[in-house]
Amino acid sequence: MLSGNQAQVEVQRLRDQIAQMQASTVEQIAEVQRKYEELQQQLRVEAAEREAATAAREAEAAAMAVEQSKKYDELQLRLQQMMQMF
Template structure:
C-alpha cells in the first residue's frame, strides 16, 4: 500500500469516527450510506464539515413540495457526479499503485540480473 493510499484510509477512519460521534449526540442524523458520504468528503477537493453536511438544528426550514422535489433532484445529481468522480479518483490511485508495483518489480529484476552477471564475471 502506498503512503498516499494509507493517508486516505486514515482520513476515512477519522471521518467515520467523527460522524459516529455526531450521530451519537444528535438523533436526527441519518447514518444511512455514511460510508459513501465519508468517501465523497475525503476525496473531494472541497471537503465539507459534518456541521455543513448535516446542518444545525437552529436553521431548519420547510420548502414547498415542488421546491423540495427540485432540491432532492439537484442533490441526486450532485451525488451521481460525486460518485463518478470518486470512482475515477479510486481508479487513478489504483493505477498509480499498480505502476509503482511494476516499477518495483522491474527494479528487483534488474538487481537480480546484475547479481547473476557479477557472479558469472567472477567465475571467468
C-alpha cells in the same frame, strides 16, 4: 417552507450532486489503483534488473576464479619443470 415542487427540485439537485461525488470518487480510486499498479510494475522491473546485475557479477567472479586457477596451475607446472632442471 419549500413547496412540493421546490422540494422535488432540491432533492433532485442533491441526488445529482451525490452522483457527481460518487463518479469523482470512483475516478480517484481508479487513478490511485493505476498509479499503484505502475509502481508495482516499476518495482518488479528494478528487482529483475538487480537480479540480472547480480547474476552477471557472479558469472564474472566465477570466470575470474577459473582464470586464476588456470594461471596457478600453469605456474605450478613451470615450477615443477624448473625444479627438474636443477
